[in-house]
Amino acid sequence: MAEDLYLKNLAGSIIEKEGLLSGEAAEKLKLLRKSTIASKFLQAIKQNNSEQAEQMLTLKDINKKNPVLKSSGEAIEYALMNNNDQLALSLQKQGFTVPARFLIEAIEKKNEILIKGLIKFNFYSEQYICAYFWYLISEGYIESAQDLSSVHEELSRFSSALANQTKNILFDPSLAQTALKLAFDIECDDLAEKIILNNPSLLNALYIDLALEKQCIGFLHLLATGKSKKAHKSVLGNFSVALSSFLHMEDIAITGKLAIKNLIIYYVREEKYNSVREIAIWPESKAEKTILLILIENKLESISKEYVQTHHHQANGREFFTSFEKHLYSLCVFMIKIGVVHVTLNDKIFQSKLVEIIKSPEKCLYAIEMISMIGNRNWQESLIRDLCINLQNMAKKSLDLIYCPKPILFCVLTAETLERLSNKSYQYRAKCLSVSELYLQLANYIQLQIKGEEDLKHFLLHADSNDRTALSIIAKNEYNIMLENEDVGTIVEKMWGGAANARGLSEASTIYTSFYSEFYSPEAISFRSRVNMNKNYLFQYFQWLDSCSLRFLGHGISTGILLFIYQILVYRTFNLNEVFALGDIEESSGYLRLVQAWIFGIAAEQILHSVFVATSKRYELINAWRLLDSGIIVMMLLISRDFTGGFVQKHFSDTDKDNFVAGVLLSILMVMLWLKFASIMVVSKAFGPFLRIVYFMIEETLNFFIILGALFLCAAGVFTAVFRISGSNFPTFEISLRTVFADAMGGFDITAYQEDVALGASFEAFYLMISNVVLLNLLIAIISNVYETLVVKVDSQHRNIMISYTEKYTWDKKYGFLIFIPSPISFFLLLVSPFIIFSKNPERWNNTICKFLFLIYAIPLFFGFVIINIIYFIPLYVKGFLIYSVIHTTSAPAKSQNETIFYKSRIKKSKIALNKFLKAIFWLWAGIPLILWAMLRDCFDFWVLLYKDSINEVVSDDSSDKYGTIVDLQFIKALQKTLKRITKKDVTLNEFLEIFYIYDAIMVAGNIKHNIDNYDERKEEIEDFFKQFVVLKNDLSLNIEHIKRLMPRLEGGNYDEDYIQRVRFLNHLYIVKGIKKFHSNIGALNISGILIPKPDNVDEFDMERVNVLNTNIKELEDVFAGLVRYSMRIMKKFIPNH
Known part of the structure; x- marks a missing residue:
């Protein structure tokens, strides 16, 4: 069997390269090579490919040089699960065995097929017979227990009890004691817990030490709390009495071991972090006030966050500031989100540390979040300058922002925070606004460089600790420059309208489809078959949940x-x-x-919306x-x-x-x-x-109307004072005000001045020159200018509105019913809302009530659907004479001009079985019943489709998730193992990949969703992924520290979905390109690799001259380096001893 390229020359290439791997790591990779071949062997068995498995059994790496594979039990498990007894026997003859706890694990998983197969072929350790036997009876596998006892004499004494008194066997003291010791020996927590529950008399201090050593957390939980979900109340009651008696008789040292705090301390000291996590989330751990502090002091950040979240723990000042001193900034932010008591962030020293932390790209997001949580009143004004300088330097002087896990969110959150702080200090107001604008531009440059809709959506939907996405922050603060991108517009429209590719109401009608199809197309006779059930339609219930616009349409109709x-x-x-x-x-x-x-x-709607905001934790x-x-x-x-x-x-x-x-x-x-x-x-x-344009025009022209009003008041006063006697139009101030307003609008009367005609005409002319000629024409110019300005920005303004409405109407699985139906049905929802919100399963009730209320939408849609069918009934009947005059194929409908020509040519060449006249006669009598039947069938299918689940249609989209098929938990683990093994700071891409492929192949082979046989395709995607981290293009080198900073190792290997998504959408090249473009156009001058902030007085011409000069210097440096190398070769040639 041929091996992959990366396995062939492994020993002669990577492992032997000096300094790349440590000796220990090289030896482990040699073992992994065998494991990779073994993975292919296991996959052959898993796929029940007996022929390939039998052939591979002859390989030395499988049969003789791989004791790990032969004793792992995996090969035997796959063979037995496939009921391949012959292969199982072949494996047994070749010396394949199973671990001692293999049968125990099969019983735990309730895998009856595997249990019977293991016992049938004696694939178990006879040393643990008593444990197997007790566990089988406890879980109800009596037949398998009988098979086991029939083979082993030491169990024969239970043969009679197996017939009718199986439960009594569980209480046999000698069997239970032996089984308990064996349970600890094979580290079976579940078995040990069940044995001690049924036999509390076996309680012993020795078992506590064994449970600690073997990490039997369930057993320890039972002894520490006296509680278990696996026992009946009566059994648990009897055990609690026995436990209390036991603890009362033992000394303090023994009972102290069972204290939850001491259990955590013990496993922290032993570095058993998974056990620490299990104990920390026990419900009883909530009462232990010191547990969180223990976790914090040992820098167990992820476990601490899980503890806070599970128990809704409100941290105190000591816990919060200890986290801060231990540099657990993510935990600090998380604590503030859940709630903190007796904690104030007003201290100047604390705030100054935040200003320093913001320099770190990995931690800057947490720093700016904590700064944003401090009100203007409590922020130290003297720190604003340093904050602005640090932020400005990060933006202009380095590329370090690439290490920030959420760069766009950080930029817009920084801009928002600085805008708020600008109101704190008039001294630094201009600086704050300048840096704020700087970060908005940086965010926009990064955004413009991110290619692909899904990639950009990932970055825009990054959320802070308050669950505010970058997109919502942009909309709230009207950062419209970020919304001008067409890709952003597409994302917003899909969020509002729903991402599913749904079809309209008419397309669910086969009558409508037949009428609008080419008469020679197969779709022309679609009325003879049912509606396509593998497509999504707008009237379906699940489409309305996904689409904010459809539900908002209901509110519009109600209004x-x-x-x-x-x-x-x-x-x-x-x-x-x-x-x-x-x-x-x-x-x-x-x-x-x-x-x-x-x-x-509507009042009920307002109440329901407030409840929705509170329950779904929205703003x-x-x-x-x-x-x-x-x-x-x-x-x-x-x-x-x-x-x-x-x-x-x-x-x-x-x-x-x-x-x-x-x-x-x-x-x-x-x-x-x-x-x-x-x-x-x-x-x-x-x-x-x-x-929006009308609104902004009114807003922009408001100042003009204030000036115009002041002119009216001034003119009215003057005209009243001068002409109240001689002018009939100005007897009082009120009438004068009305008159000057009418004059400005063109309704002036020059003959109104009975006396002082010249003076009146002069005053009137002067007033009209100002009001009509100057101000009103200025108003027209202002409106024209505003319109031209706003018409460019109108799309971004509209997207801003859509984002705010999307946040309001985005569906919630538990409490979506609160925003599902508008007034006046909202009265009904207001009445039932308390029962649903406080029910045990609000998600189920939410789905039920919404499906019922959806009929309010569905019934009118159904009548519309019927009307569509009625409208096209007669037209389809007329068209039917053309449809039935040709022969139709059952192939796919024509989609191009070539296919259309193909259909027409087939029609011409086909021999028509029946005469067209006879077909027309047939359609004349049968057409109406056929269409009527199609109408009734469509109406039935409408209700069938109404509550049908959404179909994931395959849509060709270049912007889809590029690395979604390769980046998963297995990929992350393989990556971290690779980074851990490499000792050099810089390696070539090929060197890195050869090591990574080994670890990745093991992970892939162990995951049933991947296929090791197609690994070459996966290798291409992996190589493409790591090319984005290449430092030098010439030799394709990778900087290992750089990659470690981008994808840091987490303690305990706790890589959650957020971490995986971050790696999947890393887009390293896009972000680097965006920052460099920002530096080039706005931020800094790049001279010999050193970023120098651009002075305000440097224009583009100056920059061009500097860049040309910089290029010339680099060329001179290259020439000089070449001359030096040439001189050295000459010296070595003519002066050997030099």
Whole structure:
């Protein structure tokens, strides 16, 4: 069997290279070579390829030189699981065995097939017969226990009890004691725990020491707490009595070992971190106040975070500041997120340390997060300067930001924090804003260099400790420069509209599909078959969960209906003598009650949204639109006499029939409802950008109107003072103000001055020159300029709105029902919400209630679907005469012009079986029943598809996850082992890969989802991944310390999904390119590899001259180095002893 290239020359290449690996590491790699071949052998057995497995058994690396493989039990397990008895016997003849605990593990996993196979072929250690036997009976495998006892004489005394008294065997003292000792010997925690529960009389101090040594955490938990999830209450009660008696009789030294704190100290000292983690998350560990401090002092950061999260522990000052002193900054931020007590971050020394920590690219994110948590009032103003300088140096003078795990998040969070701190100090305000702008530009440069939608989305959705993503921070602070990228627009639109490739309502109709298909295409007769169930459609329930836009559409329709009903209500008030009597008169009371129900449903929406924000741990979005909803509710209360007892009518109207106040209230509510409708339209692509332009135009021209108003006031005062007697249009200030306003709008009257005509005309002309010619034309220029400016930014502004709405309407699996249905159904949700929120399984109830309420959307959609079928019924019937005049193939539908020509050519060449006239007669009579049947079948399929799970359709997308197929937990472990073994600081890419392939091949072979036979394809992807870390392009060298900083080793090998995602989307080259481009265009001058901040007075011409000069110097250096080498060769040739 041929071996891979990386195995052939391993001993002669990598291992022998001096200084690359330590001697111990080289020896281990030689063993790994054998393990890689063994992995292929195991995969052959796993795939039940007996022929290949039998052939590989003859290899020396399998049969004679690999005792680890022969005693691991894996080969035998795969053979038995495939019921391949012949191969299992062959393995047994070749000396293959299983470990002592192999049968125990099979019983733990309840693998009955493997249990029977192991006993049948005697694949177990006879030394542990009693443990096997006891465990089999305990787990209910009586038949296998009988098979075991029939072979071994020492178990024959239990043969009679196996027939009808199996439970009594578990209490046999001699068997239980022997089994318990053996359980500790083979480190079977579950077995030891069950034996001692059933036989508490066996409690002994010796077993405590054995349990500690063998890391039997379940057994220790039982003795330390007296609790177990595996025992019945009666059994646990009897054990608790025996345990109390035992502990009372033992001395303090023995009982002290069982204290949770002491157990953690013991395993920390032994460096058994997995055992430490298991004990730390015991529910009883929450009561031990010193455990977290022990973990912190030993720098067990990930375990400490798990402890804090599991027990919702609120850290105190000592724990927090100890973490800070131990440089566990991630834990500090996590503590603040969960909650801290008696902790203040106001100390100047602490804040100065944060300013220093921010210099470290690996820790800068945690530093800026803690700084952002300190209010302006508590921040030391004297530190602002140093903070700005450190941040500016990091941005301009180095590439160290590549080591920051979340670079874009760090940049935008820094910009936000500095903008806030700029309000703290007027002295450093300009500096803060300057550095803030610097980091925004840096973030934008990095963002522009990241290619691929999924990659960019990963960076934009990086979240801080408060679960705020970089995208949400950008939207909140209106950093619109970051939203101008078209890739960002695509990401935002997919987040809002849903990522699934869903089809419209009409495409689920086979009648519609048949009508719009080419008559010679197979799709033309699709009405004869059912709807394609392997596609997604917009009316499906799961599409509405994924799509914010579809659910928001429901809110838009609800608002539109409310506005329509209210318009009718206002129209009805025109005929009323007393407007406040809306609810008492028959022709308007019904509409009023509907409007009241709808608006008070909006109040219920507001309450549900607040609950949703609290339960799903999101930020409360207090904005103008929510305040508008509150205003609508208040106005409805004021208008409704039955709610306020006629308060407005009694206190603000002179008579019962004074309708002015009521009319004002109705008008204000009308404006508010139209503004609420505008809040719906602002999200749409058609109207949103236009509404934003209108809003910003009003905002930008506000200063102009203030100046214009001042002119009106000034002119009114002057004209009143001078012409109040001689001019009929200026008798009082109020009338003068109205007159000058009319004059500015073009309604002036030059003959209004009865006396002092010349003076009046002069004043009027001067005023009109300023107001009409200067100011109003200036207004037109301002509006034109604003429009031209905003029309460029309108897309980014619109994306800003979509992001904020997406945060509000993104689905939550547990509490999504709170935002699922708009008013007035929100009343019902408000009533049931307490029962769902406080239920044991809110996710199940959320899904159930939403599926039921989805019928409110589904029924109108169904009627629309039926209407579509009815509309195309007759047109399809007419088209059917053309469809049935040709022969159709069952191949895939034509998708290109060539395929269309192919179909047409086939039609011409085909011999038609039936005469076209007969087909037309057939369709004349059968067409209507066939289409009617298709319509009924489509309606049935509509309801079948309604609650069908979403289909993962394969969509060609170049922006998909590039390294998703290779970077997983096994890849990370192989990488860390490779980095640990290499001793040199710099290695070539080929040297690194040869070592990595060995470890990776072992990991791949041990993972059933990978195929070792296709490893060459995987090698290409791996090589492409590591090429991004190449330092020197000439020799493709890798700096090992550089890679270690990018992908640091974590204690205990606890690499979670976040770490794996970070490696998968590392995009090292993109980030480096973005930072370098930033340095080149804004940040710094690169002279001989040294980054020097660009002075403010250096223009592009100066930079170009410096770069040309720098290039010339480098060329001279190369020439000089060549001359030196040539001179040395001449000297060695003519002066041998030199």
